[in-house]
Amino acid sequence: MKNNINQTHAHTRAAIFDDGWSNAKCDLNILPSRGQKGRGAVSNIDGRFERHIHQAVDDGWLGTLMEDQDAPRTKTTLGIDGARSVITRNQSPDVPFDRSINPYRGCEHGCVYCFARPTHAYLGLSPGLDFETRLFWKPEAAQLLRKQLSSKAYQPAPIVIGTSTDPYQPVDRDKRLTRSIIEVLSDCQHPFSLITKSALVTRDIDLIAPMAAKNRASVAVSVTSLDHRLSNLLEPRASAPHRRLEAIRKLSDAGIPVTVLCAPIIPGLNDTEIEKIVAACKDAGAQSIGHIVLRLPLEIADLFEEWLEAHYPDRKAKVMSLIRQMRDGQTYQSEFGTRMRGTGPIADLIAKRFDAARKKHGLTNRSLNLDCSGFKRPSANGQMSLF
Structure with a gap:
């Protein structure tokens, strides 16, 4: 050697x-x-x-x-992402959409379990602290989006904003990049949905609500735990649990359909809260709810074990054992159909508990059945077409 x-x-x-x-x-x-x-x-x-x-x-x-x-x-630094397009396509059967927009690379929320962390490795950076401190934004995202929508070959379908990194992470308070994207979609009457764990989403109710009234917009709020200490350790710069519930209530009161994503469910850590989370979100006005079990692809497995050792050393062995029981003895399975739900008795029990709680509170499964009929194709220079 x-x-x-x-x-x-x-x-x-x-x-x-x-x-x-x-x-x-x-x-x-x-x-x-x-x-x-x-x-x-x-x-x-x-x-x-x-x-x-x-x-x-x-x-x-x-x-x-x-x-x-x-x-x-x-300290957090913000660089420029020189992407030439903003709409990302996918063919995954695990999600109810085929296109998405992520205004930022990296996420300051710092969720230790974030499945997007390994993408920072493509930049020559660490999926660890670099992912949550060395961020990149797309300053021309709105212009690029308008250009893509203006193509005669483009056919509208719901766009989901924030599938990898949170569109309302702290830096968006100043950059307002997500709002500029929503403005373009609203101008074009293009259907969209947002995924976030930030109460900052309520800032844009004035844009989201009119689209929601036409069945062209919805919001999914991620609620991982109602325990403030656990949430603060898992997602240190995301909104506190009570702030997310307040956001759900404000969005719902404005007539915006709200889905709650209980993600991730970590056996031995937050799975005891399933019924409480469902009840609290229903009380706040959520209409539907779904769950995803913990995913540990690539570097995330080591990062998560480090996190357990630092914050819950007494639970580390149990939690990792339960995770492997949901993954056929592995820490992760990448196959479609099982990567988000897991397999085996532990995963089945989690799913059954969610189904029972959902039915008890009259909540539905997540849906993206948004209206695409009103789409108005813009011209490349930003003007709307007359016909």
Whole structure:
């Protein structure tokens, strides 16, 4: 094995390169990762495409001092995503739509379980802290969307905004990028639905409600837990549970159909809340509800286990065992039809409990049966067509 090791101070990373000749490990005093207040991921693990593994090592100078100090805060930065289009297509049978828009790459909400984290590896960044601190936005999203909708080949169908990263994450308070996208869709009378775990969505009720009155808009609010401590650890910069329930009530009072997504359900952690969540969301005015069990593809498995060790070490073994019981002994299954629901007795029990609670409170399954008949194709220069 050939090792290239840069070892100086305790906070310096060691770059280790394995050329495949040996599986021997260097005897380094690796420093444990330390979580930061307000961040979900505990570490900044390397992406799957990186050739080197980076670890913080203790050279004996700073290790003891660092034990008495808080981990340094990582500030959020915002770069530009130079995408040439904003509508993303999918052919997944697991979701009731074939197109979506994500105004941002990365998400400051910091949900440790977020299935979109591995996408940051394509940028040469970490799916860990980088995903929630090094964000990218699409400043010309509204113009690009209008251009795509103006194509004569384009045929309207519901567009879902926020399928990977939250369109109402904190940075949107200033950028208002999501609002600009909704304005284009409203001008064109193009049906859309929003997915968010932020109360900021109520800011745009003035745009969403008129479209909803024509059956051309709906909102899905993600509610993971009613436990403030658990929610704060799982989703540190997302709206608190009571704020999400307030948002559901305001949206519903404005005549906007609201679906609740209980996602993810984590056995041994928040599955005890299923019936309480369904009842609370019904009381807040939700019309439908659905659930997704925890998914741990690629780097997320390691990130989630780190998170459990940091916050719930006494439950770690049980939670991971239950997850594997839903995944045929694995931490994840990627097959359509099972990746969001799992298999086996644990997954079946979760589904049955949701079905029973949904029926008890008169809620329906999620639907995207929105009206596309009023679509008005814009011209490429932003003007609406006369015919």
